[in-house]
Amino acid sequence: xxxxxxxxxxxxxxxxxxxxxxxxxxxxxxxxxxxxxxxxxxxxxxxxxxxxxxxxxxxxxxxxxxxxxxxxxxxxxxxxxxxxxxxxxxxxxxxxxxxxxxxxxxxxxxxxxxxxxxxxxxxxxxxxxxxxxxxxxxxxxxxxxxxxxxxxxxxxxxxxxxxxxxxxxxxxxxxxxxxxxxxxxxxxxxxxxxxxxxxxxxxxxxxxxxxxxxxxxxxxxxxxxxxxxxxxxxxxxxxxxxxxxxxxxxxxxxxxxxxxxxxxxxxxxxxxxxxxxxxxxxxxxxxxxxxxxxxxxxxxxxxxxxxxxxxxxxxxxxxxxxxxxxxxxxxxxxxxxxxxxxxxxxxxxxxxxxxxxxxxxxxxxxxxxxxxxxxxxxxxxxxxxxxxxxxxxxxxxxxxxxxxxxxxxxxxxxxxxxxxxxxxxxxxxxxxxxxxxxxxxxxxxxxxx
Numbered sequence: 001x002x003x004x005x006x007x008x009x010x011x012x013x014x015x016x017x018x019x020x021x022x023x024x025x026x027x028x029x030x031x032x033x034x035x036x037x038x039x040x041x042x043x044x045x046x047x048x049x050x051x052x053x054x055x056x057x058x059x060x061x062x063x064x065x066x067x068x069x070x071x072x073x074x075x076x077x078x079x080x081x082x083x084x085x086x087x088x089x090x091x092x093x094x095x096x097x098x099x100x101x102x103x104x105x106x107x108x109x110x111x112x113x114x115x116x117x118x119x120x121x122x123x124x125x126x127x128x129x130x131x132x133x134x135x136x137x138x139x140x141x142x143x144x145x146x147x148x149x150x151x152x153x154x155x156x157x158x159x160x161x162x163x164x165x166x167x168x169x170x171x172x173x174x175x176x177x178x179x180x181x182x183x184x185x186x187x188x189x190x191x192x193x194x195x196x197x198x199x200x201x202x203x204x205x206x207x208x209x210x211x212x213x214x215x216x217x218x219x220x221x222x223x224x225x226x227x228x229x230x231x232x233x234x235x236x237x238x239x240x241x242x243x244x245x246x247x248x249x250x251x252x253x254x255x256x257x258x259x260x261x262x263x264x265x266x267x268x269x270x271x272x273x274x275x276x277x278x279x280x281x282x283x284x285x286x287x288x289x290x291x292x293x294x295x296x297x298x299x300x301x302x303x304x305x306x307x308x309x310x311x312x313x314x315x316x317x318x319x320x321x322x323x324x325x326x327x328x329x330x331x332x333x334x335x336x337x338x339x340x341x342x343x344x345x346x347x348x349x350x351x352x353x354x355x356x357x358x359x360x361x362x363x364x365x366x367x368x369x370x371x372x373x374x375x376x377x378x379x380x381x382x383x384x385x386x387x388x389x390x391x392x393x394x395x396x397x398x399x400x401x402x403x404x405x406x407x408x409x410x411x412x413x414x415x416x417x418x419x420x421x422x423x424x425x426x427x428x429x430x431x432x433x434x435x436x437x438x439x440x441x442x443x444x445x446x447x448x449x
Contacts, residue, residue, distance in 0.1 A: 007213030033314035057104030072127030074258035138416035157218030162263035174248030304421035328368025399440030
């Protein structure tokens with residue numbers, strides 16, 4: 001049985017540039033990247049050296065805190081460079097692909113014949129374990145902690161989000177095998193959240209939940225909060241539905257091929273569509289001859305939570321979307337497109353502009369914040385887009401002031417930075433709320449866990 005939960009507090013930001021229902025193949029990039037920066041709090045220990053040959057699935061580095069958690073190569077080829085920053089901090093490992101995609105073979109058996117310990121060992125050895133995220137703290141899941149549930153969302157409600165039903169339409173068998181494996185990890189406490197009439201509603205051996213309404217209905221944090229909130233001392237894991245299919249493929253073939261399907265979206269993309277790529281692919285290879293303007297912002301992920309990338313950068317490990325929008329660094333004439341303009345081209349989350357009357361119009365928005373940071377005062381804006389039974393303004397203030405007791409009492413164990421993305425968007429103070437929540441979570445991790 002499934003229950004329907006309707007999210008009313010939130011906001012759908014209607015951007016131009018949805019991906020068309022077409023999947024194109026992108027050849028393996030000449031250079032792919034595996035970056036420790038994609039995994040918050042990771043202290044990597046390198047296994048390879050520059051010039052060394054690697055296969056897909058070979059270990060590149062592991063976690064110093066838990067040596068069993070491996071991070072593997074997404075491509076076969078040669079380790080070209082180990083990029084370091086200050087104090088020799090490892091920023092990324094660059095691998096020159098040989099184009100062959102030779103995969104390391106892993107010994108697998110049927111899911112039903114695999115014990116929990118053997119399954120965890122397989123996932124960590126194959127490099128799929130980092131796909132699991134843990135709450136509280138929002139980091140790679142700690143295999144020594146017992147989760148009370150594993151959560152999977154079959155849809156994404158963020159701006160220009162990919163359609164997982166379309167992406168995984170011919171891989172439903174692999175998704176089902178992956179969900180069976182999750183049951184082994186969590187003794188049947190696996191929760192799958194769907195939209196109404198979703199294809200994923202046919203999946204077995206999971207607890208189904210139906211979510212409707214506005215963004216962030218598709219956020220895993222919103223779903224956890226409305227299904228079974230996290231209390232202090234409890235742990236839950238989450239994983240993306242594409243990664244669930246990757247686990248199923250591992251059991252089918254015995255190897256990890258490092259592929260994923262992402263949506264190339266945004267108003268500055270000439271032909272937005274889907275691409276089959278390899279994890280860590282080059283941005284320049286993805287967007288080649290497909291960008292409409294010169295002054296643009298490249299974002300690995302969505303516009304609310306993604307990471308800014310340069311043309312010579314690489315796509316993030318957890319991102320299933322790449323967005324290109326105009327850079328907001330050009331002057332606007334105040335009488336037309338500036339603060340005295342009528343705003344017929346501006347998206348409004350209130351009644352400030354006449355565009356609130358249109359519920360279907362899509363907009364071209366840039367990165368301009370239209371103001372600088374100012375005093376953080378109570379406005380009531382955050383509560384309108386925050387569908388948790390938590391006071392977002394007060395929790396943010398507690399995080400800013402490093403008030404540990406305040407953060408614990410206000411629900412810091414339930415949230416992740418992405419849960420505050422809409423709060424950051426609508427807040428007139430222009431404060432980077434996601435960054436403040438991340439700092440608060442780091443303080444809780446160091447002092448209370």
